[in-house]
Amino acid sequence: MNAGTRRAVIATAAVSMALSLAACGQAGDEESGGKGSTTKIGLLLPENTTSRYEALDKPQFEQAVKAACPRCEVVYNNAVGDVVKQKQQFDQLVAAGVKVIALDPVDAGKAAGWVEGAKAQRVKIVAYDRAIAGADAYVSHDNSMVGELQGEALLSALGRKASTARIVMINGAEKDPNAGLFKKGAHISLDGMVGKIAYEASGEWDPKIAGEKMAAAVAKLGKKRIDAVYSANDGMAGGIVTALENAGIKGIPVGGQDAELAGVQRIIAGTQTFTIYKSPLELAPKAAEFAVDLLKDLPIRPQTHTDGVPSILLDPVVVDRSNIRTTVVKDGIYTAAELCTADLASECAELGIK
Structure with missing residues (x-):
């Protein structure tokens, strides 16, 4: 996905969610923190050993939410691989009145129990990247x-x-x-x-x-x-x-x-x-789209269903030396300067990465 296509994807997401903006503004008028946090969307990611979560998924999700609902705020936490910590983060969001949480679980089996309990408080869950039984929506790659x-x-x-x-x-x-x-x-x-x-x-x-x-x-x-x-x-x-x-x-x-x-x-x-x-340029915006639509009680548009959960499953791509330039560089995930450190200069020149 090139930069132009990426802008089109985000723009399309913004248009598709335009109907939610009025409601978003009304919720913002009510917001005072605590139980009035109806414009807040939670994003809970599982660990930071895998660098993509902090470097790519988080900022892309935040950007897509902001494009679709300018008055919405993303409340983010990373569990650093600790399921107990993630449960605490989840409970804190529920207690604060956050009504939609995008959750990439450390342990999907345990997370299913959290989801069941949260539903009693009318909290909706977008399963992010990893399937969770009972979630309201699921976005991942195949x-x-x-x-x-x-x-x-x-x-x-x-x-x-x-x-x-x-x-x-x-x-x-x-x-x-x-x-x-x-x-x-x-x-x-x-x-x-x-x-x-x-x-x-x-x-x-x-x-x-x-x-x-x-x-x-x-x-x-x-x-x-x-x-x-x-x-x-x-x-x-x-x-x-x-x-x-x-x-x-x-x-x-x-x-x-x-x-x-x-x-x-x-x-x-x-x-x-x-x-x-x-590509987080596809994954995060789709998850954000689901999250904002769920926040505003708008119908979501799934591609399929995974164990009964409305889902979108995106296509992955193999990257090797032959297509680095036409995938992660072209999409703007990494610049040539980021990839081509001094010790890789000759290899980058050979591959046409510049």
Whole structure:
């Protein structure tokens, strides 16, 4: 999505929600903090280890809400991976009278119970990126497709070696429903197409843990018996690449997800093979659209339903060295100056990133 298209998306969202502005103004007249906080929309994100949440999702969500409802305010908190902290943040929003919360849960199973309790107080929930049973709406990317694309990209990188390749899989946190979908999708692509999934474990979305699991895989299999590594996201891929380098393993395909700055820079450098780009320029505005419509009791416009929840599932995109310039750079996610540090200048020139 280029800058012009992005502006059009946000403009379209603003037009589609124009009917809510009068109501928004009325709510603003009532607002005095506390129980009158009817123009406040909560945004609760799960952790800050994955850099996209703070760097991309939060500002894009805030911008889209402001475009659709100028008098609306986003109340933001990050749980830093702590489900107890996130529950406290959620309860504080409910107690303050916030009537719509966009929630990306640390633990979706536990969050379902919070949602059920909040509904008794007429609080509406937009499940952000991770599905929550009983939510009023859900916005994410097609997470099974994410896993399938990861597996396909790994097969493509292996080429003719795929049929005999030994793969290490480092999956996401088991309490995250998206991690299960990524894993399932990856297995759909890889099972029967590679020689063997030789080692598989959860890296808990933590680069340090992922690096430790990678080191354990090397110790178990031997450094000459690993042909490629599936990493469920870019953060863990960073720990995995470090573990591979420490073991003297170079040149094998390593995948990731989220198109984090460090992940894209590793792709430029050649230490990571690909990532999956899930544009916050699409995700956050759609979630904001749902949130404002729910706030004003307007009908939402889902694309589909996920376990009965009205949903929009966006398409992910594989990013490798061939299309960095036409994806994350073209969309304005990163500038060439941000990506092309001094030590990557020659690689960026080779790829035409300027």
